[in-house]
Amino acid sequence: MTPPASAAPATIGLSLVSHTNVGKTTLARTLLGRDIGEVRDEAHVTQEAEGHAMAESPEGDRLELWDTPGFGDSVRLARRLEQAGNPIGWFLAEVWDRFRHRPFWSAQRAMRNVLERADVVLYLVNASESPADAGYLDAELKVLQLLGKPVVVLLNQLGPPQPRAQEEAQRSAWQQRVGRPVLPLDAFARCWVQEGALLDAVAAALPEGRRAAFERLRRAWEARSCGVWQASMDELAHRLAQAATDREPLPAAGWGGRLKSLGSAVGRSLGLAADTQDGPQQQAMSALAQRAADALRQSTDRLIALHGLDGRATDTVLARVAEQFALRGPVDEGRAALWGGAVTGALAGLKADLLSGGLTLGGGMLAGGLIGALGAAGLARGFNLMRGVDSASLAWSEPALDELAHGALLGYLTVAHYGRGRGDWQATEHPVFWNDRVAEVVARHREALHAAWARRDEPASALQPALRQWLLTASQDLLASLYPQHAALLR
Structure with a gap:
């Protein structure tokens, strides 16, 4: 029995079309997740249409993305298209223009590709120029x-991610100019959630008879993209679980050494001379911080690979780090009183000393030792809650772990928005508004995060599932807050 046409495997074609040198090949690389074609900052680099598989379904469907030559003389193109079917027009297009006006011939090849291969045209416009200055636009829309x-009109070259209001203003200006819906999709800085919006727009534009095959392709794309997202949260959960359970033992005489170190810090904060030799506490801080720095580099490398990018992390990914450590050890009220009196008066000096005393790692990784603004009784209760500790050890504090979770979400956004069209991955400054959004998400889910930190005396393998669930929930909330119009994809 022959299956109905809607159930038969099909190839859906998308043709990328634009004015020359607007970034079609760059966007194609980003959408495909691999390098294709040639990218140079000059006109008419692509001279032949090239097709590449963007997605394939288990049922045998294929989503094909075509990178085409750019438009040149659009007015002339419109006239030539009106000659379709004329043998003289065909001769001029296939022979005369090929040798006498190669760029114009290449543009005709793009039009032939659209006619023969495309179910939907993806037309790119350049957000870096004013819609009023795009003099070629009317002729190309006519073609x-x-x-x-x-x-489907795509707004490319938007630059770094912007707050929604700014992006909406750009989109609205271009939409008014072209007289049809416009979808922001930058080749350099876009997220997989935005790619889902592109597929929604394509599905709406397709003829009814092509939609069943496309729906199968979209399900395959969603499974792949969500798989990368979930694998990324697995990686971040592993890193955070290792940091939460990491301990650096201190020698038995560590308390005396720490009091001496704190006294030296107080003296330095008052401008007095002090012994500059690192003690056990500083060495333990450096050891913990170095392990966290190494884990951050390695984890970022794995995130980069998961997202189909090339390149490796460098020390610049360490810019957001914890400044606080917590000491685990048995403390009595009398000893706490000594600590409390010293910490209250010397907190600022101690922090300044540790930030400027050479205890730093690459890219701003601070091996800080900020004890915390606690009074004597509060400090004692904080330590005495951790009973059953035979010897003192150094561990990341809860505020430091919160900061590491904050940094993990920021790092995910940075990698997930990095388009392959930019070339090898390299750390860049994240948009300022991202930091605020991450802080809001961490605050909304702080109770669940702290419930996970409360289990940090368990092995890292036992803590990791709880952190993975927290990261999935928090990152879902984060992406939905950045792209509320596409939140359905995250459910």
């Missing part, structure tokens, strides 16, 4: 109208 294929 697309003559071709008679559904068109």
